[in-house]
Amino acid sequence: MTWLEIDTWIVVIAILCAVSCSLLGNFLVLRKMSMMGDAISHAVLPGLAVAFILTETRASFTMFVGAAIVGLLTALFTQWVHSFGKVDGGAAMGVVFTSLFAIGLILIKAGADHVDLDANCVLYGSIELAPLDKIQILGWDLPRAAFVMGLILILNMVFVGVFFKELRISSFDPDLATTLGINAQLMHYLLMAMVAITTVAAFEAIGSILVIAMLIVPAAAAHLLTDRLLHMILASAVFAAISAGLGHLSAITLPRIIGFEDTNTAGMIATMSGVLFAFVVILAPRYGILSKALHRLALNLRILREDILGLLYRVDELKLVDRPAMTYRQLREALNTGPIQLQLALRRLRRSGRLKVTSRGYELEEPGRKRAQQIIRSHRLWETYLAEHFALPLDHIHAPAERVEHFIDQQMQDDLALETSTPTSDPHGKVIPPTTNS
Amino acid sequence: MGTAHGSPHIHVNNEMAGGFVGTASEAEGAIQEFLEIAFVPEFHTMLVVLSTLILGAAAGMIGTFLLLRKQSLMGDALSHATLPGIGIAFMVMVAFGGSGKNMPGLLIGAAVFGLVGAGSVLFITRNTRLKSDAALGIVLSVYFGLGVALLGIIQQMPTGSAAGLNSFIYGKPSTVIIEDLYLIAGVALAVTIVCTLLFKELALLCFDECFASAQGWPITRLDASMLALATAVLVIGLQAVGLILVIAMLIIPPAAARFWTEKLKPMMIGSAVIGALSGWFGAVISAMATSLPAGAVIVLMATTIFLFSMIFGSSRGILKQAMGQYRLRRKIGHQHLLRACYESLESRIESVADEVFLSKGSSVTFDSLLSKRSWSPKQLRRLIQRSTKSGDVTSHPSTENEIRLTSQGLREGARLVRNHRLWEIYLITHADIAPSHVDRDADQIEHVLDSDLIERLEQLLDTHGAAKSVPASPHELNGGAVS
Numbered sequence: 001m002t003w004l005e006i007d008t009w010i011v012v013i014a015i016l017c018a019v020s021c022s023l024l025g026n027f028l029v030l031r032k033m034s035m036m037g038d039a040i041s042h043a044v045l046p047g048l049a050v051a052f053i054l055t056e057t058r059a060s061f062t063m064f065v066g067a068a069i070v071g072l073l074t075a076l077f078t079q080w081v082h083s084f085g086k087v088d089g090g091a092a093m094g095v096v097f098t099s100l101f102a103i104g105l106i107l108i109k110a111g112a113d114h115v116d117l118d119a120n121c122v123l124y125g126s127i128e129l130a131p132l133d134k135i136q137i138l139g140w141d142l143p144r145a146a147f148v149m150g151l152i153l154i155l156n157m158v159f160v161g162v163f164f165k166e167l168r169i170s171s172f173d174p175d176l177a178t179t180l181g182i183n184a185q186l187m188h189y190l191l192m193a194m195v196a197i198t199t200v201a202a203f204e205a206i207g208s209i210l211v212i213a214m215l216i217v218p219a220a221a222a223h224l225l226t227d228r229l230l231h232m233i234l235a236s237a238v239f240a241a242i243s244a245g246l247g248h249l250s251a252i253t254l255p256r257i258i259g260f261e262d263t264n265t266a267g268m269i270a271t272m273s274g275v276l277f278a279f280v281v282i283l284a285p286r287y288g289i290l291s292k293a294l295h296r297l298a299l300n301l302r303i304l305r306e307d308i309l310g311l312l313y314r315v316d317e318l319k320l321v322d323r324p325a326m327t328y329r330q331l332r333e334a335l336n337t338g339p340i341q342l343q344l345a346l347r348r349l350r351r352s353g354r355l356k357v358t359s360r361g362y363e364l365e366e367p368g369r370k371r372a373q374q375i376i377r378s379h380r381l382w383e384t385y386l387a388e389h390f391a392l393p394l395d396h397i398h399a400p401a402e403r404v405e406h407f408i409d410q411q412m413q414d415d416l417a418l419e420t421s422t423p424t425s426d427p428h429g430k431v432i433p434p435t436t437n438s
Numbered sequence: 439m440g441t442a443h444g445s446p447h448i449h450v451n452n453e454m455a456g457g458f459v460g461t462a463s464e465a466e467g468a469i470q471e472f473l474e475i476a477f478v479p480e481f482h483t484m485l486v487v488l489s490t491l492i493l494g495a496a497a498g499m500i501g502t503f504l505l506l507r508k509q510s511l512m513g514d515a516l517s518h519a520t521l522p523g524i525g526i527a528f529m530v531m532v533a534f535g536g537s538g539k540n541m542p543g544l545l546i547g548a549a550v551f552g553l554v555g556a557g558s559v560l561f562i563t564r565n566t567r568l569k570s571d572a573a574l575g576i577v578l579s580v581y582f583g584l585g586v587a588l589l590g591i592i593q594q595m596p597t598g599s600a601a602g603l604n605s606f607i608y609g610k611p612s613t614v615i616i617e618d619l620y621l622i623a624g625v626a627l628a629v630t631i632v633c634t635l636l637f638k639e640l641a642l643l644c645f646d647e648c649f650a651s652a653q654g655w656p657i658t659r660l661d662a663s664m665l666a667l668a669t670a671v672l673v674i675g676l677q678a679v680g681l682i683l684v685i686a687m688l689i690i691p692p693a694a695a696r697f698w699t700e701k702l703k704p705m706m707i708g709s710a711v712i713g714a715l716s717g718w719f720g721a722v723i724s725a726m727a728t729s730l731p732a733g734a735v736i737v738l739m740a741t742t743i744f745l746f747s748m749i750f751g752s753s754r755g756i757l758k759q760a761m762g763q764y765r766l767r768r769k770i771g772h773q774h775l776l777r778a779c780y781e782s783l784e785s786r787i788e789s790v791a792d793e794v795f796l797s798k799g800s801s802v803t804f805d806s807l808l809s810k811r812s813w814s815p816k817q818l819r820r821l822i823q824r825s826t827k828s829g830d831v832t833s834h835p836s837t838e839n840e841i842r843l844t845s846q847g848l849r850e851g852a853r854l855v856r857n858h859r860l861w862e863i864y865l866i867t868h869a870d871i872a873p874s875h876v877d878r879d880a881d882q883i884e885h886v887l888d889s890d891l892i893e894r895l896e897q898l899l900d901t902h903g904a905a906k907s908v909p910a911s912p913h914e915l916n917g918g919a920v921s
Contacts, residue, residue, distance in 0.1 A: 029568075029571075029572050032569045032571050032572075033571065034571040034572045034574070034575035035511055035514070035571050035574055035575055037575065038514065038574075038575055038578065038579075042682070081748070084748075084756050084759075085693075085697065085748045085754065085756065086754055087693050087696065088505065088508050088510065090508060090509075090510045090511040091505050091508075091510035091511075091689050091692075091693050092693075093511065094510050094511055094513075094514065094685060094686070094689035094690075094693075095686075095689055095690050095693055095741070095744060098682075098683055098685060098686035098689065098690070098737055098741075099686070099690075099737065099738065099741040099744075101682060101683065101734075101737075102683060102686070102731075102733070102734035102735075102737040102738050102741070103734070103738065105608070105731045105733075105734040106730055106731065106734050106735070106738070109729060109730055109731055110729075110730065209579060209582050209583060209586065210579075210583065212575060212578070212579040213576075213579035213580060213583055215575070216572055216575035216576055216579060217575075217576050217579065217580060219572075220568050220572045220575075220576055223567070223568065223572075224566055224567065224568070251587070251590075255590075255591050255594075258591075260591050260594050260595075261594060262590075263587045263588075263590030263591045264586050264587050264589070264590035266583065266586065267582075267583045267584065267585070267586030267587030267588075267589075267590060268583070268587045269583065270579055270580055270582070270583020270584070270586070270587075271580060271583045271584045271587055273580065273583075274576070274579075274580030274581075274583070274584070277576060277580070281562070281565070281566055287566060287567050289565055289566075
């Protein structure tokens with residue numbers, strides 16, 4: 001593989017497109033309108049076709065106007081079909097954008113066939129050829145696509161910067177926005193117009209399918225990483241730029257592995273953004289699948305450890321003469337748990353000095369007994385509370401207490417004791433152990 | 439690309455512009471050609487027409503459930519997700535020495551990836567905080583991008599050109615052969631059978647998911663089978679309509695049928711008929727104008743039917759709705775007029791059968807009525823005219839300034855005032871609303887209180903025994919009574 005100047009330009013153009021789209025995408029994702037990006041980028045086709053037929057050129061201002069109008073019309077028509085026809089929002093969108101796309105296809109075939117435009121280039125774009133089309137700007141030889149997308153990026157940055165407050169409020173709470181005097185409807189159509197303009201500017205370089213990917217995927221990934229809007233916007237921009245770079249790189253390297261030259265860059269950028277998204281879904285620090293699974297595992301182990309301590313305490317409590325120490329097998333049967341979790345929990349308890357192994361089996365050490373006393377106290381106070389305040393029958397109070405005992409802290413214990421006037425025994429007649437902290 | 443300016447497509451443009459035709463003979467020719475292809479086609483054209491017709495019917499059927507389940511756009515994600523499946527199937531078949539153009543093989547690849555796409559959407563919505571819209575967008579763009587990248591590689595394969603694969607994106611019904619028709623008919627038959635067998639379960643799923651799950655129906659499996667059917671239809675539609683527009687066949691016919699009925703079974707049948715008609719006409723027109731993209735023509739046929747239904751639909755059409763609203767507004771205006779008259783005259787009325795009062799003919803002046811409500815003189819005059827026609831009021835023909843209730847109008851006015859006040863008293867005694875706040879609520883509900891509800895109000899307020907008298911207003915009346 002040789003990296004040429006043209007590759008640099010391809011990556012630059014791709015990054016400009018990707019970042020422009022991802023800026024707007026944040027608001028689409030937050031407003032649960034991601035599919036509007038899909039709808040608009042399909043529906044601008046007739047606008048482009050009409051503009052082509054009128055001006056017979058691809059690089060015209062008319063094209064932007066035509067497409068922006070159709071973009072707005074898509075939003076408007078969808079709204080009409082939804083409210084006048086009482087059609088479900090998603091279906092209304094589907095009716096409108098497929099119809100407009102169909103009209104666009106026919107217009108292109110019927111009227112613009114002799115012009116250099118076909119539906120393929122609208123769908124996939126031709127980023128590989130974009131750097132060849134150069135224009136002179138202030139004595140510089142710039143690819144036209146880079147210049148146009150640079151302008152669009154600045155336009156979008158200004159739009160998001162100027163209307164940041166309005167966009168934020170109307171994205172999270174349209175009703176609040178209205179009471180604050182912000183026209184949420186106007187913001188909606190402004191956003192739709194910006195999406196349409198960006199789509200038109202970018203379609204030539206990267207194709208509408210990549211526009212959809214860059215509108216939605218980076219913003220969705222960023223949404224999994226952070227809860228702050230500003231961070232989300234920055235993260236989505238970085239994410240989009242990385243997808244663009246990696247996408248082109250993989251487009252010219254990956255096919256070599258199986259013996260081909262290269263493949264479509266736009267397609268690979270979309271694919272790479274999907275791969276990065278998959279990583280985020282798995283690895284995101286707070287909302288990722290892995291971190292959620294680890295949290296659940298840690299919680300399960302803590303509950304198991306506390307259950308072991310509680311069980312041993314209850315056995316001690318029976319004060320049997322030939323006290324049956326709990327063997328490993330008995331513990332497993334009593335707690336109904338898997339061997340791996342039990343081993344992990346027991347090892348942790350022994351290492352922290354709460355448990356010891358004697359010839360008869362597992363026994364509580366002093367720190368373990370104290371901890372167990374706390375758990376049992378929580379459990380029995382909760383049972384008392386349920387029986388007194390909710391008048392639950394005696395056979396209904398153990399199960400909820402068994403679940404809640406792990407989440408009752410010192411403060412709540414004191415409150416419960418106060419509420420139930422500091423009882424010494426629970427409704428089953430078992431002794432409530434005293435608090436260990438006083 | 440072909441020839442763009444052949445004569446056939448001029449006919450088509452004319453057809454679609456609603457029959458604006460340059461010369462009469464040309465129009466006649468076009469219509470004759472249309473009828474010929476529609477009813478007595480050649481063998482190959484018949485294949486194409488039959489396949490799109492059957493496809494439309496099957497898509498309309500399963501689309502009904504998708505629409506009611508609010509999952510219409512799921513089809514979009516599914517159809518885009520099929521592209522990498524087609525690419526991979528092609529590559530695998532070439533790798534095993536085939537030509538790569540084996541239709542069942544390609545469609546199996548497409549179906550597998552359609553299901554993978556559906557699975558991905560469900561996975562994302564269940565395991566992350568993202569909503570279904572974002573999940574759909576991610577799946578459709580990423581999978582389609584992957585498909586495009588795979589096609590980019592296939593194009594460089596020495597064994598076979600990928601030109602045929604492109605027709606999956608825009609659709610090319612003219613490539614349909616008899617085996618494809620068998621396949622399409624088979625899948626359509628399977629969809630019909632499954633829809634009929636699972637009709638009750640799917641209907642329950644669409645209308646009350648929670649109830650269905652409480653009844654012990656396997657929601658997830660039912661949802662999955664619905665999506666599997668949708669995928670099957672999408673896949674057989676790829677060849678004829680193309681993957682971008684095939685979702686229109688799932689969405690538009692049921693949405694159009696919804697305007698005509700409130701019942702599920704007629705909606706499903708109507709949707710299948712609309713789908714079939716779109717496929718039929720679309721295929722005939724594109725057979726006449728071969729340069730036009732057939733998928734687009736079929737979709738626009740469906741759109742035309744949709745627009746017609748949206749305006750003229752007998753159940754939810756815009757005209758029907760507007761008419762209902764107009765009638766309701768008229769009724770409300772009429773009833774407000776009668777109530778205003780009654781309340782103005784109230785102090786002088788002994789009972790609703792007050793012959794003396796009626797013959798003496800106490801009248802209300804126009805101006806006093808005008809001050810009762812926020813209506814303009816013009817509105818009020820029109821209301822009086824209408825109510826005169828229905829025989830509830832009479833106005834003095836010379837002055838038109840004095841309005842009188844007829845005995846029929848008096849009874850109706852008394853009934854309305856009574857309903858209004860019963861509701862007010864109910865709000866005051868049972869909902870603890872201040873007397874100054876009840877007038878507006880009662881004003882809205884008085885027009886729709888039926889006799890059942892009135893009876894229950896009477897029981898609640900214990901006014902049943904006290905004849906059917908009109909209770910006194912619990913608050914001060916606006917405008918005051920005329921002297």
